[in-house]
Amino acid sequence: MGVGPGDPEFLTLRACRVIETCATILHAGARDDSGFALEIIASRLRIDQTVRGMGLAMRRGADDGTIGYERVARTLLEEAGAGRDVAYLTEGDPMLYGSGSYIAEVLAALAPEATVEVVPGVSSLAAAAARLGWPLAQKDQMLTICPATYHVDEIGAILDRGGMSCWLKAADVLPRLAEELRVRGLYGRAAVVERLGRPEERVFRDLDAALAVDLSYFSLALVR
Ligand SMILES: C[S@@+](CC[C@H](N)C(=O)[O-])C[C@H]1O[C@@H](n2cnc3c(N)ncnc32)[C@H](O)[C@@H]1O
Incomplete structure (x- = not known):
């Protein structure tokens, strides 16, 4: 799900609805309670929702991110398998250099039967x-x-x-x-x-x- 570049007013109505309905929210940040994409939606979160930082590397490095993407995809599937609606946040638009784009691809490969929606965002x-x-x-x-x-x-x-x-x-x-x-x-x-x-x-x-x-x-x- 794209959450836009930073201003919460650039969240789409669709993104707001998804945030409201999800029991679990995953994001790229190193800690559960901090991350750039998380900050953008923080004021919309409720106490009964679970937030998990998945610790994906941002800058270029030895790991091209592949391992992290699969870990996120598997976590999404575990959550959904337990009956909980779950979203992964990407800043900006997920399909423009967004980690969400890779995760959507991994999900399609791991679980072609899963219902996956990509929510676009303001880039x-x-x-x-x-x-x-x-x-x-x-x-x-x-x-x-x-x-x-x-x-x-x-x-x-x-x-x-x-x-x-x-x-x-x-x-x-x-x-x-x-x-x-x-x-x-x-x-x-x-x-x-x-x-x-x-x-x-x-x-x-x-x-x-x-x-x-x-x-x-x-x-x-x-x-x-
Ligand atoms: C991995 S790309 C993700 C792009 C994002 N999916 C989008 O649609 O904008 C990360 C780069 O996007 C740019 N970027 C993302 N958010 C930004 C912001 N709020 N202000 C300035 N640049 C930003 C920076 O150049 C950053 O290095």
Whole structure:
């Protein structure tokens, strides 16, 4: 289930109904009571609901997440098998680089007979475009969405294609992105948003300011 990028008001009505009806809620956080997606729905939870943090790694590492996804899928099946409605939370939209997309695939393989619903959510890039007032794409414009950490050496080539570009997982590679923008005269055409929709949200319309701080994993850059 997608819970949007951070602002609880970006939860869909469907997501709210699912939260209300589920006995058990799973999320990626390391602890049962903390996690980015959990924070977004926290005020909607009741005392009789069980919340479990599944400890999935966020940043890139040795584990590509596969083991964790199967563990979550099996937990979902165990809960459902015990007669409890259960949901797994994904920030943003589950089908856009979301752990929920893998878990839905694992579930389909493990239990093709199970009833699985994917609830879409507002993605971070849609919310960033709205926050900045920058259209994501218009008319014939191309939009490139790049998980930046995985394509550091392609940043220049992607910028050369033109159009809008959205750089997810950008915190660790922002200096490189900035450099590639500078040599192309695009430095002033980028903005960075961090933890959009949360009380601690930061919006940088100036790359120098973004480069001067330690950005969290929940940051993205838009270039127009
Ligand atoms: C694994 S991807 C998940 C994307 C998510 N499923 C979506 O639809 O937005 C994680 C990346 O999304 C971006 N992101 C997610 N939530 C964000 C937020 N509230 N503010 C800024 N960037 C966010 C960051 O670039 C982060 O590294």
